[in-house]
Amino acid sequence: MTQMPITDYDRQVKNCSCSYCGNNCDDITYLLKDDKIVGVRHACRLGASKIINDEDQRLLNPMIRNKEGILKETTWENALDKIAQLLTNSVRPVLYGWGETSVEAIKEGIKIAQITGSVIDNQSTICHGATIQAFQNVGHPVMTLGAVKNRADVIIYVGTNPMDDHPRHLSRYTTFPEGFFRPNGREDRTIITIDPKYTNTAKVSDKWISYDIGEDYAFFNTLRMILAGHEITDEEIAGVNIEILYELVEIMKNAEYGALFFGLGLTQSTTKQGNVDVLIQLIEDLNKYSKWSMLPMRGFFNVNGFNMALTTETGYPYGVDYSRGYPRYMVGETTTIDLLNRREPDFFMAVAADPGVQFPGYTIKHLVDIPVVQVDTHWGPYTELADIVLPSTRVGVETKGTAYRMDSIPLYMKKVIEKPENCHSDQWILSQIYNRIEKLKQENGDN
Ligand code: SF4
Numbered sequence: 001m002t003q004m005p006i007t008d009y010d011r012q013v014k015n016c017s018c019s020y021c022g023n024n025c026d027d028i029t030y031l032l033k034d035d036k037i038v039g040v041r042h043a044c045r046l047g048a049s050k051i052i053n054d055e056d057q058r059l060l061n062p063m064i065r066n067k068e069g070i071l072k073e074t075t076w077e078n079a080l081d082k083i084a085q086l087l088t089n090s091v092r093p094v095l096y097g098w099g100e101t102s103v104e105a106i107k108e109g110i111k112i113a114q115i116t117g118s119v120i121d122n123q124s125t126i127c128h129g130a131t132i133q134a135f136q137n138v139g140h141p142v143m144t145l146g147a148v149k150n151r152a153d154v155i156i157y158v159g160t161n162p163m164d165d166h167p168r169h170l171s172r173y174t175t176f177p178e179g180f181f182r183p184n185g186r187e188d189r190t191i192i193t194i195d196p197k198y199t200n201t202a203k204v205s206d207k208w209i210s211y212d213i214g215e216d217y218a219f220f221n222t223l224r225m226i227l228a229g230h231e232i233t234d235e236e237i238a239g240v241n242i243e244i245l246y247e248l249v250e251i252m253k254n255a256e257y258g259a260l261f262f263g264l265g266l267t268q269s270t271t272k273q274g275n276v277d278v279l280i281q282l283i284e285d286l287n288k289y290s291k292w293s294m295l296p297m298r299g300f301f302n303v304n305g306f307n308m309a310l311t312t313e314t315g316y317p318y319g320v321d322y323s324r325g326y327p328r329y330m331v332g333e334t335t336t337i338d339l340l341n342r343r344e345p346d347f348f349m350a351v352a353a354d355p356g357v358q359f360p361g362y363t364i365k366h367l368v369d370i371p372v373v374q375v376d377t378h379w380g381p382y383t384e385l386a387d388i389v390l391p392s393t394r395v396g397v398e399t400k401g402t403a404y405r406m407d408s409i410p411l412y413m414k415k416v417i418e419k420p421e422n423c424h425s426d427q428w429i430l431s432q433i434y435n436r437i438e439k440l441k442q443e444n445g446d447n
Pocket of ligand 1 (some may be wrong): 016019020021022023024025041043044045047048166167168169344
């Protein structure tokens with residue numbers, strides 16, 4: 001189907017940042033008519049669908065669930081007072097989500113966690129948590145996406161499919177654009193996909209290497225052994241002919257600037273953190289021969305911003321527990337899924353996230369039995385569980401704010417249109433909750 005260009009608009013705003021995936025494309029043009037976004041330029045289909053289609057299932061008023069189990073509209077005062085009361089009286093509150101809101105809102109969330117002794121956690125607990133642990137344990141050679149665009153001649157994707165999940169990653173940063181040292185764009189680069197699946201990214205790569213599912217560690221450790229000069233006598237490792245592995249090591253050794261991106265296909269496979277550890281070691285080994293760096297493909301547009309903000313505040317990236325009055329971080333102990341599986345939380349608030357989509361079924365069961373709050377822009381499966389719902393605004397469209405791209409570059413996100421009348425930004429909502437809790441504590445003489 002051919003898409004018709006949009007001509008019926010009266011204003012355009014350039015250099016907006018897309019608030020969908022961790023690419024944080026900041027070259028988007030919004031086309032407006034009568035102060036509504038009627039079209040976008042430069043965004044991919046995922047970003048465009050999020051920016052334009054905002055009215056379907058939009059949450060527009062605060063709601064509280066009544067005794068009959070029906071969500072009924074209420075006032076902001078009533079909903080905020082109720083949440084402050086619940087949080088103040090709870091023993092094991094959990095504040096979860098944050099991947100799709102601004103750093104400014106996240107900072108308000110951390111303040112609430114501190115004053116209420118909550119656990120504060122984000123989507124890393126179910127996605128790149130293993131990566132962050134490995135990075136904190138071992139360290140890793142970093143890079144910016146700008147450096148990749150201008151310098152990289154060998155790009156490897158491991159266990160990730162950006163053609164479907166981060167659609168402009170190849171066209172904006174790694175494969176197709178002209179770079180300062182790569183003036184011929186695609187022709188100057190070798191793209192390799194390493195993935196058990198033949199993905200859409202594999203289809204546009206120069207080379208696709210598939211290995212047996214669950215054999216990630218063996219695959220990458222063998223590359224290290226070959227690089228170190230060991231002779232491998234096996235004909236196959238992880239289901240891959242050894243000649244292919246020798247050939248891959250030669251390509252990597254001879255790169256002028258190598259960039260490796262990896263995704264959940266690696267971190268959620270058997271041995272999880274161990275896979276990232278061995279990948280980091282491989283990249284370190286390669287730096288004896290050439291320049292190599294690595295980055296995880298982060299999903300939500302500010303999932304990285306939460307890790308940055310919480311690490312700045314506490315030294316820990318996610319799953320931080322303030323119940324003892326100071327921050328503690330123990331994966332498996334203070335992380336959301338584990339807390340819910342042990343049925344510990346007695347209050348749960350999700351901000352800019354939908355646990356109804358993201359969590360396993362058993363984990364969700366506990367949410368049915370405790371007070372649950374949703375702060376979000378749209379109706380979703382989690383709304384069906386929520387006792388109190390607060391309608392928020394879209395960062396980068398209706399609210400300005402800061403987000404961290406997957407390579408940890410902070411980007412300013414503009415406010416372009418007015419918010420729906422009775423919605424408020426996450427930052428405003430959370431600061432209102434904080435103020436109410438502080439007041440309640442003062443009244444109770446509890447400081
Ligand atoms: S690649 Fe990601 S950030 Fe860029 S336009 Fe698409 S969804 Fe938005």
